[in-house]
Amino acid sequence: MKDKKFKQTITLMVAAVTFAGSLVVWLNVDANARAANSSRNSRIRAIRFLTHSSRSLWKISQERQLLVAYQEIGALKKLEQAYALMMTEPEQALPYRLAQERLQAMGGALKNMGKILTPPYFLLPAEQIDFFKFYLDLYYVPAMEQLQWQELQRKEAAFWTEKSEKYTLGVTILAVAVFLLTLSMTISGRIRWLAAGTGLSLVFTVIVFCVLTLLRSYQWPPRDSIRGFSLASGRMLQALNWKLASFFDQAAQASDEALTHLHRTLNRSPDYSAALQLRAMARSNRGEALLFGSGPSAESRLELEKAIADWQAAFKQEKADGFSLWNCGYAQFLAGRYVDACRSFRQALVLLPEQRFGLGINLAVCHLFSGQRGEAEKWLAESIRHAAAHPLASDPIYFRAAIANFGRFRELFPKSGIEILEMRMKEAFVAIAYLNRSDPIACAAELSPLIFIQPQYDSQGNVKRWLERADFSLQVPRVNYLYYCRNMQAGLQLVQKVYWRGSGMVLWREQSTLAKTEIWSGPPKGKFGWTVDFPLPGAGQGLAAGDFRVELFVQGKLLSSGEFRVR
Amino acid sequence: MEDEGTHEPLKIAISILIALTAVTGALISWQASRMGSRAASLDSDAIRAALENANTEMSIAADMAANQSAYQSYVLHRLNADILHDQFMNQPSLPSTTIDEWQREVSRANVYRNQLSQDYLRAGDEGEFFDADKFQQAMRAEAASQKPLDAAPFSAQADAQRRRLRFFVAMSVGLTAALFFLTLALQLPSTGRKIWTVVGVLLYGGIVLLTVWKSFS
Numbered sequence: 130m131k132d133k134k135f136k137q138t139i140t141l142m143v144a145a146v147t148f149a150g151s152l153v154v155w156l157n158v159d160a161n162a163r164a165a166n167s168s169r170n171s172r173i174r175a176i177r178f179l180t181h182s183s184r185s186l187w188k189i190s191q192e193r194q195l196l197v198a199y200q201e202i203g204a205l206k207k208l209e210q211a212y213a214l215m216m217t218e219p220e221q222a223l224p225y226r227l228a229q230e231r232l233q234a235m236g237g238a239l240k241n242m243g244k245i246l247t248p249p250y251f252l253l254p255a256e257q258i259d260f261f262k263f264y265l266d267l268y269y270v271p272a273m274e275q276l277q278w279q280e281l282q283r284k285e286a287a288f289w290t291e292k293s294e295k296y297t298l299g300v301t302i303l304a305v306a307v308f309l310l311t312l313s314m315t316i317s318g319r320i321r322w323l324a325a326g327t328g329l330s331l332v333f334t335v336i337v338f339c340v341l342t343l344l345r346s347y348q349w350p351p352r353d354s355i356r357g358f359s360l361a362s363g364r365m366l367q368a369l370n371w372k373l374a375s376f377f378d379q380a381a382q383a384s385d386e387a388l389t390h391l392h393r394t395l396n397r398s399p400d401y402s403a404a405l406q407l408r409a410m411a412r413s414n415r416g417e418a419l420l421f422g423s424g425p426s427a428e429s430r431l432e433l434e435k436a437i438a439d440w441q442a443a444f445k446q447e448k449a450d451g452f453s454l455w456n457c458g459y460a461q462f463l464a465g466r467y468v469d470a471c472r473s474f475r476q477a478l479v480l481l482p483e484q485r486f487g488l489g490i491n492l493a494v495c496h497l498f499s500g501q502r503g504e505a506e507k508w509l510a511e512s513i514r515h516a517a518a519h520p521l522a523s524d525p526i527y528f529r530a531a532i533a534n535f536g537r538f539r540e541l542f543p544k545s546g547i548e549i550l551e552m553r554m555k556e557a558f559v560a561i562a563y564l565n566r567s568d569p570i571a572c573a574a575e576l577s578p579l580i581f582i583q584p585q586y587d588s589q590g591n592v593k594r595w596l597e598r599a600d601f602s603l604q605v606p607r608v609n610y611l612y613y614c615r616n617m618q619a620g621l622q623l624v625q626k627v628y629w630r631g632s633g634m635v636l637w638r639e640q641s642t643l644a645k646t647e648i649w650s651g652p653p654k655g656k657f658g659w660t661v662d663f664p665l666p667g668a669g670q671g672l673a674a675g676d677f678r679v680e681l682f683v684q685g686k687l688l689s690s691g692e693f694r695v696r
Numbered sequence: 697m698e699d700e701g702t703h704e705p706l707k708i709a710i711s712i713l714i715a716l717t718a719v720t721g722a723l724i725s726w727q728a729s730r731m732g733s734r735a736a737s738l739d740s741d742a743i744r745a746a747l748e749n750a751n752t753e754m755s756i757a758a759d760m761a762a763n764q765s766a767y768q769s770y771v772l773h774r775l776n777a778d779i780l781h782d783q784f785m786n787q788p789s790l791p792s793t794t795i796d797e798w799q800r801e802v803s804r805a806n807v808y809r810n811q812l813s814q815d816y817l818r819a820g821d822e823g824e825f826f827d828a829d830k831f832q833q834a835m836r837a838e839a840a841s842q843k844p845l846d847a848a849p850f851s852a853q854a855d856a857q858r859r860r861l862r863f864f865v866a867m868s869v870g871l872t873a874a875l876f877f878l879t880l881a882l883q884l885p886s887t888g889r890k891i892w893t894v895v896g897v898l899l900y901g902g903i904v905l906l907t908v909w910k911s912f913s
Contacts, residue, residue, distance in 0.1 A: 137883040144876040151872040158728075158865045162735070162858035169739040169854065173746045173847050180750040187757035191764050198768060220789065227787070231779045235772050241822075242768055 136314050139325060143310050146332055150303040153339055157296035164289035167282050174279035181275055185268040192245040192267075196258060199239045199246060203256075206232040261370060265363040274359035277403065281349060288347045295342045299335045306331040350398035357394035358404050361387040361411065368414050373530065375636035377422030384415035402446040406453060409439035413460040420463055421537055421635055433464035451480030455488060462491065467499035485515040490531050493550060494538070502546060509550055513557040517567035525641075528558045533636040552687055559624050560685035563646060569685030574621060577613035579679055579691030582658075584609070599693045604671035608661045610679065612689055615654035623647050624682040627661055631675035649683075671695075707882060710893055714878050717900055721871040724907060728864040735857035742850035749846070752839040756832055759813075766811035767826040773808060777801035863910055867903050874899040 206229055213225035240246040250263045309328030313321045350358075368383035391408040394401060416432035423429075440457035443449075449457075458473030471492060478488045489512025497505035516528075535551035556569050564570060582595040601608055627643035630636065642664045651657060661679060663671045672695045680690040780798040784790055809817075816831040817824055839845060877896035881889045 140883060141876075141880055144879040148869070148872045148876045151869040155862070155865045155869050159862055162861060165735065165739065166851075166855060166858065169742060169851065172743050173851070176743070176746040176750050180753045183750070183754045184757040187754075187761045191761045194765060195768060198772070223787070224790070227783050227790075230783075231776050234779055235775055238771050238775050239768070242764070242771070
């Protein structure tokens with residue numbers, strides 16, 4: 130009788146567990162359906178993003194063509210005006226004036242053909258054109274918004290897939306529980322109670338587990354927050370652009386504007402992890418801009434500390450990816466937390482082994498600043514070796530940015546010994562580009578410092594003598610210089626690199642159009658001359674105002690340099 | 697012993713009902729599975745439509761750029777030609793090469809005009825203009841007449857299928873509840889047995905009716 134009662138109870142329990150199991154199956158089906166919907170929507174968003182990108186990039190190229198035509202007409206108009214002014218007789222000037230009229234009308238006609246020649250991108254009276262704003266408005270900000278929607282939809286799909294997997298696990302455990310309960314009906318003795326007890330415990334565990342899973346929900350940020358994120362992304366790109374152009378005040382201002390959008394967004398949606406990461410980036414950018422622009426200060430340090438705090442909060446919300454760790458490490462490095470920065474860079478390197486070039490440079494500087502010079506040189510050599518072996522792992526933009534940053538670090542922290550790394554980077558850049566290897570080829574050549582000279586002409590227009598000087602007038606189309614050399618050999622590769630720093634700029638920017646190279650065919654020693662030439666001398670323009678630095682490399686080795694100024 | 701003998705037919709009926717419930721559950725699950733497949737197929741259709749739309753938009757953008765470029769050159773050469781002509785008429789002192797230049801400009805304008813999609817070159821208050829909006833609308837309409845370009849209707853249908861799928865699976869859950877009540881009835885003595893049998897039958901009947909109604913709605 131007791132056995133019958135037991136079996137009846139267990140039979141009922143099995144039926145009840147089957148009912149519970151079917152409920153879990155329903156939850157699983159629901160989660161699966163939501164995951165499928167979100168996954169489809171995410172793919173459609175991705176396709177829309179590509180559609181938007183393609184359409185707007187066509188449009189931008191079309192508007193750029195319009196702009197070029199307008200600028201060409203403007204230049205021709207000025208030329209006609211100059212010719213007209215040169216003529217002494219009105220009849221002689223007439224064709225030029227008429228040409229000017231025609232060009233005026235053509236320029237006017239172009240203004241009606243696109244957005245780029247209308248406000249807010251075209252600002253009168255100076256006819257200043259803000260093409261970057263046009264790019265941001267037409268392409269970048271809407272693209273970021275599409276991409277953000279796609280990303281959020283993808284995350285939603287992943288969320289529901291994870292839930293579905295948990296329910297599947299629940300159903301599987303319930304099946305085991307049913308097996309144990311059924312088993313308890315066919316056996317006797319203590320083991321029967323063990324089987325039944327285990328089965329019931331599993332059922333209880335699954336119920337708790339499924340209820341906890343059910344209570345978790347996916348939070349979509351409001352539409353305004355997504356818009357705010359996209360606008361902030363646009364301002365961040367602007368800040369980056371200013372930073373690359375070495376205008377740090379403007380970079381800090383653009384980062385500030387990004388932060389305004391992001392504070393508002395995060396006030397509305399504190400769990401919006403992408404916005405939190407972007408705020409960390411914006412703070413880091415602002416801190417860097419303040420540091421690079423005006424030197425170390427309490428304000429820059431505070432901003433960088435806030436950036437680090439944001440990164441740490443973001444890593445609690447979402448597992449850190451390689452690029453986030455890299456960015457966090459950079460903020461830690463700028464804030465002077467070298468040990469933390471090295472750790473972040475190493476963690477990033479584990480996740481991003483293909484980024485050995487960039488991360489290696491960061492690790493090198495970080496070790497140098499923390500007093501480990503040997504480690505620093507090891508990492509730099511490793512980074513350069515990687516760049517030489519993997520052409521896709523490095524690019525001229527990154528090389529130039531790293532060299533420019535090294536230059537600024539040298540000015541900000543003079544005793545750091547950074548100049549060795551800076552020189553090594555410059556030589557590696559030349560060796561990889563011109564010699565197809567990671568380091569210079571040893572040679573005995575020696576060069577003196579560069580001597581800049583200016584010709585003095587006689588009344589016939591012939592060069593009377595050369596004057597040594599370091600200042601040249603604005604728009605000078607060519608600057609000559611001399612150097613003494615010895616131990617030169619035929620076939621050695623000579624490379625000239627030129628850097629420029631305009632008024633108000635902090636970083637030296639390499640001027641790739643002023644670079645030159647030649648294979649040595651002269652005698653082993655003597656006095657030689659070379660020039661820094663504006664690429665298009667007949668255009669009536671010349672070198673821009675600012676400081677210029679010229680460097681000469683022989684077989685990839687930096688052997689000489691000099692500076693001059695254009696006022 | 698007596699009780700069991702009296703209720704033997706009811707027990708058999710309950711057993712048959714249990715079997716029927718299981719078969720109905722299997723049928724509903726089969727329907728639900730078909731809906732899942734249909735929803736997945738509609739998802740693919742939605743993505744295909746989005747891709748077709750992307751392809752169309754990219755073609756339109758490329759054609760638009762070509763037309764705009766031709767239009768820009770056409771306008772500039774035409775304008776230059778017109779002004780040159782006026783200048784030559786008003787300034788007899790101009791050299792005769794002016795008229796040669798005018799002819800060259802007219803020829804160039806003509807070349808670019810021929811590059812344009814002529815249907816969209818319209819006459820306006822300020823002369824001819826290229827109607828870019830109409831051009832794009834026509835290109836889109838032409839593409840849409842050959843293949844679906846809008847993902848939204850397919851997505852909506854897929855969502856609807858998944859809502860039905862959830863409903864059908866919910867009915868399966870209801871059937872397992874009915875199964876539970878019938879099993880309970882089988883285990884209990886006479887009065888309880890009858891009550892739980894009625895509950896089980898009512899639940900089963902309700903679910904079957906709801907499922908049939910939903911299948912044809």
